[in-house]
Amino acid sequence: MAETMPVAAPGDADAQPASSHKDADTVTTGVAKGRDRLDSATSTSSLREADIAKLAPQSIGELMRDIPGVRSEASNGEGNANISIRGLPIATAGAKFVQLQEDGLPVLEFGDMAYTAADMFLRADLSLQQVDVIRGGSASTFASNSPGGIINFISKTGETEGGAVALSTGLDYDQYRADFDYGMKLSDTLRLHVGGFYRQGEGPRRTGYDAQKGGQIKMNVTKTFDGGYIRLYGKYLDDRTPYYETVPLRVTGTNGDPQYSAVANFDPTRDSILSRYNQSLTLLGPDNSVVTDDVREGQHAIVKSLGVEAQLNVGGWTVMEKFRFADIGGRFVGSLAPVIMPAAATAATYGGVGATLSYANGPQAGTAITNPAGLNGNGLLAATTFQDRRIDSLANVTNDIRASRTWNIGGGELTTTAGFYASRQSIDTNVMFTTKLLEVRGDGRAALVNITNAAGQPVTLDGVLSYDIYFAPGRARRRTYIDYGINAPFGSVNYHIGKVAIGASLRYDFGSVNGTLFSADAGGGRVGRVSRDINGDGVISIAETRVGITPLSAPAPLDYDYRYLSYSAGVNYRIADAFAVFGRYSRGARASADRILFTPSLSQIDGSLLVPNAAYDPVRQAEIGAKFRRSGLTLNLTGFWAKAQDTNLDTGGGGVISRQYRAYGAEFEGGIRRGIFGLTAGATYTKANIVADGVNAAVIGNVPRHQASVIFQATPQLTTDRFSLGAVFIGTTGSYAQDTNLLKMPGYVTTNAFVQFRPMQRLLLSLNANNLFDVTALTGVDSAAIPASGVVNARVLNGRTTALTARLDF
Template sequence: MALLISVASFALAGVASAEEITQASPKDGAASNSAEQGAAPKREAFTTGVAKGRDLLDTAISASTLSEAEIQKIGTRSIAEVLSNIPGIRSETGGTDGMTAITIRGLPLSGDGSKFLQIQEDGLPVVEFGDIHFAPTTMFLRTDLSLSQVQAIRGGSASTFASNSPGGIVNFISKTGEETGGTFQLSSGIDHELGRADFSYGGRLSSSLRFNIGGYYRQGEGPRATGYDAFKGGQIKLNVTKEFDHGFVRIYAKLLDDREPGYGLVPIRVTGSNAKPSYAPLPSFDPRRDTMSSRYINSFLALDQNNNPHTLDAHEGNRAKVRSIGFEAQFDVADWTLSNRLRYAEVSGSYNENLPAITLPASVLPIAFGAGPGTTARFASGPNSGQSIGDPATLNGNGLLARGLYINSKLNSLDNVTNDFRASRVWNAGAGKITTTAGLYASSQDLNMMWTFLSPITDIASGGNSHLIDLFAPNGASITQDGMLFYSLQLGPSSYHQYYDVNYRTVAPYGSVNYQLGRLSIGGSLRYDFGKVSGAVYGGDLGGGRTSITPTDLNRDGVISERFTASLPLSRPGPVAYNYGYASYSVGANYRISDPISVFGRYSRGGRASSDRVLFPPR
């Protein structure tokens, strides 16, 4: 169990007098009579996945909000753990945000990412598709003291107010300087090395100008042993808001460069029967404290997207790099409320993980790969590199070797630009009011990434002390090269050595109508997504005579001993060119029984588009 201690100091003085879109106004039809008369405190409006910000009890949606105070009570900086505290959301992670699977109750859970759920930051998607392989949305999002609240809508109108969101939307909303003051916090692990500093400060620069700046930096090994600083990096966010008599303009920016380990699969001991299995740690290796990461396994050789040798940094872990700048504005013009959000983001990074695909006794594993009895083993990395292993059966107290699966996904560019414009107006209709909204969403999402799968041989040691292992046949011939069995996933054309260079363009008009008469509200919304996909993919997995295994002198020693190296068929790309379209709609009714109680019913149908998951043939 990992323990954390934190110390925080803060000063708070004054509350901003101006309000904006995050507060419902009387013309929205959102405030109840009792609230207008001061009989009940004013509630903060819900703005995610709806036409206009309004009181949740006046909307026919299933939604939840986590306030800043509630997030602090949770006491975590993990996106996955924050989401797991929202009712109706299922969130599973390997311990960090780099490989998190998220879904809404009732919808299947994808292997990684948020297939049916869109995750937003300040009202716009972090990336257009939530289930890009090895690049889930949570990888490029962090929580810190600059976070104001988290709003979540489950189903309902979510699919009509955002693309690729049939299951719902989760929106991480930043502070914008309404309160003058700030917070500084230091935290450190008690039983592990991980230090972190967080800060946030905001306030007014003038009577109509306010700002907020916040971020964090962290560094350390983390709660599980890796042998090096697996956590390292941070982010800083800044926004400035200019208020006018009938609206506001805000500009904001974010810089994120952070890395964290991938706590993937680890071997354990299983005894007993199928009906009653018993699980226990391996000798000298506890999955609750140890990982397959190691100080002595820091790099691998492979071919890049141009088939040139290059070095992969295994210690880079799951690294996320984001540089974004955004603009938001809202104005009341001739009874219309016009709003626009625009953001450009440069997104890149890498995914690294070393898994024990096959774990066997050291005397048995070589036989499984064609080497007979009498095979010898030597350390291929670390301080004992080149030294023979005398008795493999006693190696590390467990006598085990692993045929590993090292995965590297180089995220060259997930750059995206998104814009969401909408116009709303409230019309008097007898004793009731009709709120109409029309909007247009447009985005461009790049997907430029390179997959490399390798097959190293490693021992299994605790404390981040595993090594690469070289195997030699009885006649002295090498079975591995620098601890690598194959410079690919496997022999044959299918090696998961793939390169993507694809762009996705989305245009989605949408609209809604809501009628409110006293305590009753009835409404519906409609959206149509037009998508255009273009680019190319490369890989032997495409078939058609494409090959991907070639002998290559990766270490450039003049000897081609790296016989089973995965390469790309660069002269035979797989062209990508298709269009798609789908409609989403939602209708519902809400009745406010009393100030704290309402009932509603809703029927919705939403769609989504797939990204990289459909670009290669099914396996």
């Protein structure tokens, strides 16, 4: 594993697997009121602390790979994973149709904001009690912007007294980490929990510097009283992690049967484009003055949040109130998909015929590259654009209040719920770019390279091709000040009589979007590129004629409203105590947020909506399933159908997306426990197609990119009082790299193995290996077909990494 969340202690009530916990079969996320899973017409799962520790997730995205029905492309590091559920599309990046929550409220209102997805601001440590998931169903009506499902990260709240300290170290990679948590009763009605972590090191891939540094602390205090409780909680996260993006791979064979392999001197699962010789970016800052920023910032997440949660009984009604303010900011500095070419062709492309190459820095600074074809054994150079995104504020304030009451009517129970949700989400960011030329070399030692044309003029300046996106002159450099307001009344009824439960729910979202945009992309003659003496030597070099600038004197407004109705209805029939069947139909939607900025959907003159149906994307879903649970055996089987619209902007390719998708399939989840042996498993079969496309009709009927027919998980294990031994297998069948359905990506299975041993009562030692067999697992390829160069940019999961953890409970 590359980032081990310290193992849970067997016997700890806050750390038992879901199958053994008394509340493990109660649904609480995405529903009106908690009830037994066999009495709920929903598809749900839970991962508890012990399960998560055995998986040994490298990130939140890696953790979600072990949840049935969830597709998580977790190759970018500790943030910006691409996440979806049950065949809903991942047309660009992030988690558009899935909401990530922390203690029942969204981390971010929109899960796919450009390069600032919600998982970037979440961490798993000893303060995490469990992860609850609802797929489809009432997720559409009990949260905004979550038609595909809700993934809720639930914190410990001090029910169990005592704590733990865990120390971890990488055995074949550089990382040191310390975790702690502690819960205690301050009185008979007052309890406290505090937990967190700190870590530092290079991380699972070689970068040439400490790319991971930081941690978090979380605390909550709960006061109980007759009929309810009130809880105050807070979190401080300040954590810096690298963004890995794509790596080069050679590809041979045919589009239908490609063979992928590493290029010489670059390990795709252990190396990255990051380097000790490329730690700074010089460009024009937010106010268009020259600044030098730090590449090591990577994905730097800063969160300061305070919240309150309360439950009380008033006149027979149970009232639940949740409120949180989160001050979210930080930085994103990372490479975007580089243009990789043979070194000689690179010199000619950017410098013209007769251009030469030399090292711009590093041990061979100033030395001519006389044999470009033999450079580093691969003969390649990468023209790499680095994005410098200053996240000045993603602050949000959220309130969810609901009241439920159960009535005895006609021999059954009628549960009614009414509530109101209000949220305000800010997007205050500045985005700048620089394009540099680097050698393709691993071990965190890639140097910058200069080009000199045949006339002896330097085409680059200290390895910089342009102080902008070289390939999109004057475009995509943006400054945004946006506020999203979301209000949503909602309600539900559920009637439970005998073996039958019938329920329905409604939600009405109405939102407002206001703000100001600064970018040449807003049109109207706005200038996005100028000449500027960046290094102050009094001479404008060729590279200095390509300087990105933000047109601060020419703002564009943003001003529109939207509204939509969501609904869900289902019936559950508990045929026997151990067996139930259910069916459900739902309609939800997802507001489009910043992904439609700078597209034809919006007027760049007055900020109004020119394409009304671009404001939100509806999702319709149907599911029918069966559930069985008895004596250590659990089996769930669900058939599903979904149809979704997606209005989007591909931040990689820059193209507008306007599509409709359809998917259907079946989902299996089960577990068995017999003596010391246990097995949990899940698999999802999906058949998905693009059924309409307003931009490119040629892809209609094709399978969406990255959509595999089958994804699966399995965890066999042996557990005694002294030790646990097992593995987590996660895999996928093959898929297409792009929507054109030409180049294929192979399927794979990764294996995360674990051994836990207790030499004495309060001490637990754990050895975890992530991707034990060092599989090259591709989650994405940027090319639609095998290119003439035979080299593609690919997103790859981390290779084998192992760590040792010692945990002391007290």
